[in-house]
Amino acid sequence: MQRIAIAPPQIHDNYIALTPEQCHYLTRVIRLPNGAQFQAIDGTGKLYLAELEIDRSQQHSSSGNARIISTFNSELDPIANRELPPTINLICALPKGNNFDDIVRACTELGVTTIYPAISDRTLLVPSPQKLQRWRKIAQEAAEQSERLTIPTIEEPQTLQTIFSQLSASNANRYWCEARGDRPHLLECLQSTTTPITTQITIAIGPEGGWTPDELDRAIEYDFQLVSLGRQILRTITAPIVALSIVSAATCTNTRPQVLI
Amino acid sequence: MQRIAIAPPQIHDNYIALTPEQCHYLTRVIRLPNGAQFQAIDGTGKLYLAELEIDRSQQHSSSGNARIISTFNSELDPIANRELPPTINLICALPKGNNFDDIVRACTELGVTTIYPAISDRTLLVPSPQKLQRWRKIAQEAAEQSERLTIPTIEEPQTLQTIFSQLSASNANRYWCEARGDRPHLLECLQSTTTPITTQITIAIGPEGGWTPDELDRAIEYDFQLVSLGRQILRTITAPIVALSIVSAATCTNTRPQVLI
CATH class of the missing domain: 3.40.1280.10 (SPOUT methyltransferase, trefoil knot domain)
Structure with missing residues (x-):
């Protein structure tokens, strides 16, 4: 599954406010359809499973949102944790x-x-x-x-x-x-x-x-x-x-x- | 000191018969003068300290020799031996x-x-x-x-x-x-x-x-x-x-x- 990096301030309630670059990348470069899932990491140890939500009228616009489906914390799942202890x-x-x-x-x-x-x-x-x-x-x-x-x-x-x-x-x-x-x-x-x-x-x-x-x-x-x-x-x-x-x-x-x- | 790789059959008595490429490299690319020293490795663990010996008349020719001054065997000098034991x-x-x-x-x-x-x-x-x-x-x-x-x-x-x-x-x-x-x-x-x-x-x-x-x-x-x-x-x-x-x-x-x- 595709994974992108976001900044923590992009999270609002249960949504990720995508930047124009991220929007362009997801919809035009890798051509995800509306409703498709992807992963986002905020760089501090949190991973989000999110779903692309862009209005049809905004499909080719430069901004969009993604709804957060679930949040994963690296400290809670040692198997998938790629970080070294120190x-x-x-x-x-x-x-x-x-x-x-x-x-x-x-x-x-x-x-x-x-x-x-x-x-x-x-x-x-x-x-x-x-x-x-x-x-x-x-x-x-x-x-x-x-x-x-x-x-x-x-x-x-x-x-x-x-x-x-x-x-x-x-x-x-x-x-x-x-x-x-x-x-x-x-x-x-x-x-x-x-x-x-x-x-x-x-x-x-x-x-x-x-x-x-x-x-x-x-x-x-x-x-x-x-x-x-x-x-x-x-x-x-x-x-x-x-x-x-x-x-x-x-x-x-x-x-x-x-x-x- | 400059180091080149040679093949073991290039050694004759106390001389290295240089290939045209090696000759070109030593005399034209790195411009070693006649009599200058360089190192040669034969790839099997031996290193030679050699001296360029090219006749003045052959200075621009495509072949030449190098006289071997000393031979170094990696097994005998553990300090300079870069090889791992296995x-x-x-x-x-x-x-x-x-x-x-x-x-x-x-x-x-x-x-x-x-x-x-x-x-x-x-x-x-x-x-x-x-x-x-x-x-x-x-x-x-x-x-x-x-x-x-x-x-x-x-x-x-x-x-x-x-x-x-x-x-x-x-x-x-x-x-x-x-x-x-x-x-x-x-x-x-x-x-x-x-x-x-x-x-x-x-x-x-x-x-x-x-x-x-x-x-x-x-x-x-x-x-x-x-x-x-x-x-x-x-x-x-x-x-x-x-x-x-x-x-x-x-x-x-x-x-x-x-x-x-």
């Missing part, structure tokens, strides 16, 4: 070219909560505001495609110092990935930490050329643990996907026994 | 479009040994022979870029039945990833198996729409264990990267204590 923050140094598009897409699939695009010492270009809009659109589409009910937040590109000041007060489970370093493996750290990994995990991934020594020092000051993703040399586009795959696997297997008992 | 076979159902390019590139970075492109029940198009050449070229370039000394083998696209008949006799550690199934997590299986995971691991990833029930039955017949990659819905392009990330993490952390002791 809040996952990804600090990712901006790579060259359009590679950040693919990072946003794959990390959304893998359950990231917030992405902080970081302007690191070795970042070459600060992206335009249009890029940020593009990444947010990609995150929304990837969340729809992978059936997530939560749409990740993509913050504005900022320096590491600004990002550090925005992180939540809890400084547990902060991991700073370093290529070519002899550090303990991220999986090892996640599986041996004494602080629960089901609450919050923050991961940082460097740019082409890696972090500068000064950046590593500042990360340690902010309670990040330096970790390795293995002995391979990964591209900057692959490294965040590998890191989130490990976080996802560690938290899934960590919580699995609780689900079974 | 042989990793990836059976990957052919996805739509050009997505297989990205799968080959990322899985090469992550240490795959052999990729079997699979024509599954839900594969829509059988690719042209040009595609296979393209994937082999991508694997070679990705191996060079990620500093691997081994270039993965990309087999011809084949049906599952043919692939099953080609797998080695050892049937341990065969994992068949199934989306939307309630299966044990791949990481859990790798960390609890009693057969060593440092020898050989075979992973299978399905196409868009997943495996058919008949394919799942045949996989079980061939001693594959059905596993999950977590509760997320992944694109066919993301799933193999996630699976290999988990294999890499499990085998790295598994062997780490042996290295330290």
Whole structure:
């Protein structure tokens, strides 16, 4: 069934007030007839089953409504819940070219909560505001495609110092990935930490050329643990996907026994 | 330092007989002067440090030699060895479009040994022979870029039945990833198996729409264990990267204590 993303203020009583774009998409692009059902997610964990209700006279107009048939809350149905237990923050140094598009897409699939695009010492270009809009659109589409009910937040590109000041007060489970370093493996750290990994995990991934020594020092000051993703040399586009795959696997297997008992 | 891939028969005594393409690349594209050093990998785990030796009279000719200064064997230097301990076979159902390019590139970075492109029940198009050449070229370039000394083998696209008949006799550690199934997590299986995971691991990833029930039955017949990659819905392009990330993490952390002791 078709799924679209809506904003919570679009809900009025038992109706979704569709925007002209959504109306166009549902009636003209995918050609849903009046009365057809579709799903809408509000990005905060709620899913609505809704029915298109457009007056015949308004069929080709630019606005319309959808009647809500039922509301689904991700917390109440663990089977269909695609969210990982912890809040996952990804600090990712901006790579060259359009590679950040693919990072946003794959990390959304893998359950990231917030992405902080970081302007690191070795970042070459600060992206335009249009890029940020593009990444947010990609995150929304990837969340729809992978059936997530939560749409990740993509913050504005900022320096590491600004990002550090925005992180939540809890400084547990902060991991700073370093290529070519002899550090303990991220999986090892996640599986041996004494602080629960089901609450919050923050991961940082460097740019082409890696972090500068000064950046590593500042990360340690902010309670990040330096970790390795293995002995391979990964591209900057692959490294965040590998890191989130490990976080996802560690938290899934960590919580699995609780689900079974 | 620049690194190129060569074929083992190009080695004669202490010289590498460069092909016209390699010669053109070294002298004209990256403009190495005579006597400059570069690295060559033969794809089987050996790396050569070599020095360009082209007669002045032959500077613009289409052939040339390189004198081997030293030979490096990956097994003898564990620090610079990018290879994972096990042989990793990836059976990957052919996805739509050009997505297989990205799968080959990322899985090469992550240490795959052999990729079997699979024509599954839900594969829509059988690719042209040009595609296979393209994937082999991508694997070679990705191996060079990620500093691997081994270039993965990309087999011809084949049906599952043919692939099953080609797998080695050892049937341990065969994992068949199934989306939307309630299966044990791949990481859990790798960390609890009693057969060593440092020898050989075979992973299978399905196409868009997943495996058919008949394919799942045949996989079980061939001693594959059905596993999950977590509760997320992944694109066919993301799933193999996630699976290999988990294999890499499990085998790295598994062997780490042996290295330290």
